[in-house]
Amino acid sequence: MHSPANILDVPRSVTTLLAAELASRRADVSNIDPRLGELVDHLITFTLQGGKRLRPQFLIWGWRAVRPDSEELQPALLRAAASLELIQTCALMHDDIIDRSETRRGEPSTHRAVTKGHAGQGLSGDGDHFGTSLALLLGDLALAWADDMFTEAALALGRAKEAMPVWRAMRTEVLAGQMLDVATAAANHSDPALQAADAMAVNRYKTAAYTVERPLHLGATLAGGSEAVIAALRSYGEDIGIAFQLRDDQLGVFGEPSITGKPAGDDLVEGKRTLLLARARADLEGMPELAELDAGIGAVADAQRVGRLTSIIAGTTAVQQIESCIAELHTSGVAALADPSVDRAAATALTLLAAAATTRTF
Amino acid sequence: MHSPANILDVPRSVTTLLAAELASRRADVSNIDPRLGELVDHLITFTLQGGKRLRPQFLIWGWRAVRPDSEELQPALLRAAASLELIQTCALMHDDIIDRSETRRGEPSTHRAVTKGHAGQGLSGDGDHFGTSLALLLGDLALAWADDMFTEAALALGRAKEAMPVWRAMRTEVLAGQMLDVATAAANHSDPALQAADAMAVNRYKTAAYTVERPLHLGATLAGGSEAVIAALRSYGEDIGIAFQLRDDQLGVFGEPSITGKPAGDDLVEGKRTLLLARARADLEGMPELAELDAGIGAVADAQRVGRLTSIIAGTTAVQQIESCIAELHTSGVAALADPSVDRAAATALTLLAAAATTRTF
Numbered sequence: 001m002h003s004p005a006n007i008l009d010v011p012r013s014v015t016t017l018l019a020a021e022l023a024s025r026r027a028d029v030s031n032i033d034p035r036l037g038e039l040v041d042h043l044i045t046f047t048l049q050g051g052k053r054l055r056p057q058f059l060i061w062g063w064r065a066v067r068p069d070s071e072e073l074q075p076a077l078l079r080a081a082a083s084l085e086l087i088q089t090c091a092l093m094h095d096d097i098i099d100r101s102e103t104r105r106g107e108p109s110t111h112r113a114v115t116k117g118h119a120g121q122g123l124s125g126d127g128d129h130f131g132t133s134l135a136l137l138l139g140d141l142a143l144a145w146a147d148d149m150f151t152e153a154a155l156a157l158g159r160a161k162e163a164m165p166v167w168r169a170m171r172t173e174v175l176a177g178q179m180l181d182v183a184t185a186a187a188n189h190s191d192p193a194l195q196a197a198d199a200m201a202v203n204r205y206k207t208a209a210y211t212v213e214r215p216l217h218l219g220a221t222l223a224g225g226s227e228a229v230i231a232a233l234r235s236y237g238e239d240i241g242i243a244f245q246l247r248d249d250q251l252g253v254f255g256e257p258s259i260t261g262k263p264a265g266d267d268l269v270e271g272k273r274t275l276l277l278a279r280a281r282a283d284l285e286g287m288p289e290l291a292e293l294d295a296g297i298g299a300v301a302d303a304q305r306v307g308r309l310t311s312i313i314a315g316t317t318a319v320q321q322i323e324s325c326i327a328e329l330h331t332s333g334v335a336a337l338a339d340p341s342v343d344r345a346a347a348t349a350l351t352l353l354a355a356a357a358t359t360r361t362f
Numbered sequence: 363m364h365s366p367a368n369i370l371d372v373p374r375s376v377t378t379l380l381a382a383e384l385a386s387r388r389a390d391v392s393n394i395d396p397r398l399g400e401l402v403d404h405l406i407t408f409t410l411q412g413g414k415r416l417r418p419q420f421l422i423w424g425w426r427a428v429r430p431d432s433e434e435l436q437p438a439l440l441r442a443a444a445s446l447e448l449i450q451t452c453a454l455m456h457d458d459i460i461d462r463s464e465t466r467r468g469e470p471s472t473h474r475a476v477t478k479g480h481a482g483q484g485l486s487g488d489g490d491h492f493g494t495s496l497a498l499l500l501g502d503l504a505l506a507w508a509d510d511m512f513t514e515a516a517l518a519l520g521r522a523k524e525a526m527p528v529w530r531a532m533r534t535e536v537l538a539g540q541m542l543d544v545a546t547a548a549a550n551h552s553d554p555a556l557q558a559a560d561a562m563a564v565n566r567y568k569t570a571a572y573t574v575e576r577p578l579h580l581g582a583t584l585a586g587g588s589e590a591v592i593a594a595l596r597s598y599g600e601d602i603g604i605a606f607q608l609r610d611d612q613l614g615v616f617g618e619p620s621i622t623g624k625p626a627g628d629d630l631v632e633g634k635r636t637l638l639l640a641r642a643r644a645d646l647e648g649m650p651e652l653a654e655l656d657a658g659i660g661a662v663a664d665a666q667r668v669g670r671l672t673s674i675i676a677g678t679t680a681v682q683q684i685e686s687c688i689a690e691l692h693t694s695g696v697a698a699l700a701d702p703s704v705d706r707a708a709a710t711a712l713t714l715l716a717a718a719a720t721t722r723t724f
Contacts, residue, residue, distance in 0.1 A: 025534070032538040032567055035545055094502065098495040123548035133460040133544045136498060137537055140456065140505060144533040147509040151526055161517055164510065171506040172387070175499055176394040182495045183397055186485035205394050 007071055010060055011053035014082045017075075018047055021082070025145055038117075042110050043138045047089045049105060052360075054244075055088065055215045056081035057353060062219025062233055065346035066226075080153035080163075080222060084215055086146035091174060091210075093139035097132055098182060099270050106261035111135035143171075159222045166221050170214035177206025185273055190294075192282035199275040200242075207248070208241025212357070225341075232339035236350060239333030243326045243358040249274040250322060251362070253310055259362045265306040271298020275325075279318035289315075330358050369433055372422055373415035376444045379437075380409055383444070387507055400479075404472050405500045409451045411467060414722075416606075417450065417577045418443035419715060420599070424581025427708035428591055442515035442525075442584060446577055448508035453536060453572075455501035459494055460544060461632050468623035473497035521584045528583050532576035539568025547635055552656075554644035561637040562604075569610070570603025574719070587703075594701035598712060601695030605688045605720040611636040612684060613724070615672055621724045627668040633660020637687075641680035651677075692720050 006013075022044045030037040059081040060073065095101070096109035103109055108116065115131030123130065150167055154160040184198035216233040225233075251260055252267030253276060260266075267274060277297065284290040289312045296309045313319070334354055337347040368375075384406045392399040421443040422435065457463070458471035465471060470478065477493030485492065512529055516522040546560035578595040587595075613622055614629030615638060622628075629636060639659070646652040651674045658671045675681070696716055699709040 028531075028534055029538050032535060033542050033563055035549075036538055036541055039541055039545065090502070094498055097498065100491075118548060124550040125548050129462075130544065130548050134541060136456055136459065137541045137544070140452070140502070141534070141537045141541075143502060143505055144509070144530075144537060147506070147513075148526065148530040148533075151509075151513050151522070155523055155526070160513070160522060164513055164517070168506075168510040169390075171510075172390055172503070173394060175503045175506060176391050176398055179398055179401055179496060179499045179503075180395050182492065182499070183401065186480060186487050186492050188486040201395055 007060065007064065007073060010057050010073075010078075010081070011051075013073065013078055014053045014056045014085060015048055017078055017082045018085060019044075021079075021145075021149065022047060029141075039114070039134055039138065040141070042113055042134075043089060043093075043142055046093070046104075046110055047085055047142070049107070050085055050088065051105075051362075052356075053085065054353070054357060055084035055211055058212050058215035058237070059084060059219040059222075061346050061349050061353065062216035062221075062225075063223040064219075064349070065216075065233060065342045066220050066223035066229055068343040068345055074157070076153045076156035077219075077222065080150055080157070080218065081215075083146045083149035083153065086142045086149065087171065087174070087210070089142040090139040090146065091178070093135050093142065095178065097135055097139075098178070101270070103262065109135075110138060154222065157222050159224065162224075163218060163221050166214060166217050170210050170218070173205045173214070174210040177202055177204070177209070181206055185271070192278045192285070195273060195281065196275055196278035199273055199278055202273075203242050203245040203275065204238075207245040208238060211244055212241035213237030228339060229341035232336050232342050235336035236333045236354070239329040239336070240354045240357055243329035243333065243354075246275060246322050246326050246329070247358050247360060249276045250319070251360075253313055254319075256361065261362065264303065265310050268297055268306055268309045269301055276313065276318050276322050279321050280313045280316040283316035283318055284312070326358050330354060369422065369426065369435060372419050372435070372440075372443070373413075375435065375440055376415045376418045376447060377410055379440055379444045380447060381406075383441075383507075383511065384409060391503075401476070401496055401500065402503070404475055404496075405451060405455075405504055408455070408466075408472055409447055409504070411469070412447055412450065413467075413724075414718075415447065416715070416719060417446035417573055420574050420577035420712075421446060421581040421584075423708050423711050423715065424578035424583075424587075424595055425585040426581075426711070427578075427595060427704045428582050428585035428587035430705035430707055436519070438515045438518035439581075439584065442512055442519070442580065443577075445508045445511035445515065448504045448511065449533065449536070449572070451504040452501040452508065453540070455497050455504065457540065459497055459501075460540070463632070465624065471497075472500060516584065519584050521586065524586075525580060525583050528576060528579050532572050532580070535567045535576070536572040539564055539566070539571070543568055547633070554640045554647070557635060557643065558637055558640035561635055561640055565604050565607040565637065566600075569607040570600060573606055574603035575599030590701060591703035594698050594704050597698035598695045598716070601691040601698070602716045602719055605691035605695065605716075608637060608684050608688050608691070609720050609722060611638045612681070613722075615675055616681075618723065623724065626665065627672050630659060630668055630671045631663055638675065638680050638684050641683050642675045642678040645678035645680055646674070688720050692716055 026040045029040050093110045097111055101109045102112055111131040114134045115127045118127040118130045154163040181202045189195045213234050216237045220230050220233055257264045293312050300306055334351050388402045391402050455472045458466055459473055463471045464474055473493040476496045477489045480489040480492045516525040543564045551557045575596050578599045582592050582595055619626045655674050662668055696713050
């Protein structure tokens, strides 16, 4: 037996648990056919390299906000928390196919890594399509395994009936958010106000709900929390989740590649339609830079031209507007923790996590 | 309230239940953003058009083999059965992306249908990639919703703990089977014996287990069946499932397009590496037709050249070998139902379903 995990050591405990769980799933797949083990290794490496483990931490602090009684983590609770990282694996693998991203966390994205393997092993057929097909299926496997882990954990905790509607809502939201991202990109509004509204809808569902609000909601529900504590945590979660995504958008333009693991100005290269971009475009109305920005977004790749777009955005008030937005959301989110239903130690931890999520540099 | 569904009317009851369930899920998604409703309609139409409902029927007869006491179907049991159709929706949507299939059930495949909508609505960007991206996400949604439906149903039946390991095995198997299909196609063995072994491994996991064996296993487990009845049903299921796939392979070469809803010789156009093809290749060893067949598979599309490949295969003993295989599997599968643990009425129904699954023309 492992010694019980400590509440302050969630990221490491999650990684340890995922390593054991995925080794067992790899064995299942290798029993079906030994050749599949190597392919599943892409899923395992990807998942174990994931860093911050924010979603599991939020789930566990959602639980702790209701049940502050123990420093030890029950294995089933840790299992429920860890399952969120497999949802994330699916979301990122499929997102990278959709965005045709070459890299993720400083490494080749999964479809690219599988394509490289295709060439290396002298396989036949279209290597790019091979990579995409297998990354698609590996993402499906991660989604199915996430469901298995969460459901088993919720059953073990005796709260499956209560938690399943929240789990269902979370997965529907993140997938709907991804669909909305694709649909709004294709709609390609030129009106900055419509563009801003679209960006916020995508932020809300694709990232915010599933990164902060729903993990907290799941944790509190698994703990049998009251309506009051769930409302307070969700209110915090919605604000901090959106602030988290707005920080991500800033990093997508101004982030340091050696820290973010993504190319400089990655969002500009990909043509991501963020709130930052919408605000910059509003600011540039009637100016020649607007046409230059619109022509370049999603169409440039070389460092110099990406740098030019970056400096156009930096020259607007958009960056400061987004910083103000993040600060306001941070303040209102943390204020929701003052509700007496929320345990004080959990409120302190969530205040620290809010700062980490909104001021991070990667 | 609807009147209780009758055991002999499973396909229609499943479709009715899916229509209600998916309307409710569509409302969830439309609440997130009204623009998403139309996209989800692709998932709904696709799922409701699905015809034979074989998997739900096997799940329900698995239950009935253990509990022959009522002609009425509990709503939760029907719900568990219907969830299998959403797994199928995911599998087919993702398969069509992987196989780059233009059509499915006589209609445009989902990614093609979404691409057509992209052009029709004058959206911007790459329409093909738009279609692929949304079909990928709609498949994910179907997989997540299948999990929701099954888990809720298993909880309502009070058998979630027992059923979840079977549910987990089924989804891992079907996804592993799809991965194996992609991997073995790329490995592209020219040795007919290796090719035959690969084809059988893919048949076993991609189709057989998840079409017959696991649905029966799920139904019997939800009913609290003994080890004996589960073993008998699984033995039947493995044989009939493989026979089902071998029939599919025959139809993929010799099927009538107006009945199958697929183009003539579709498997030859797609380059599907079936047992039928492996056996034909073994038969043609040393003959000029082997080179002609190998050059044409997956590389021809016009009717005349597809017709030529079809007649090369028809000229071998492969068709008769596969028919013998199907007949043997049918016989051994049905024989397993003689086990006294299996209810006699259920055995009769499963005997009829075995005939339908292995002699079908679409």
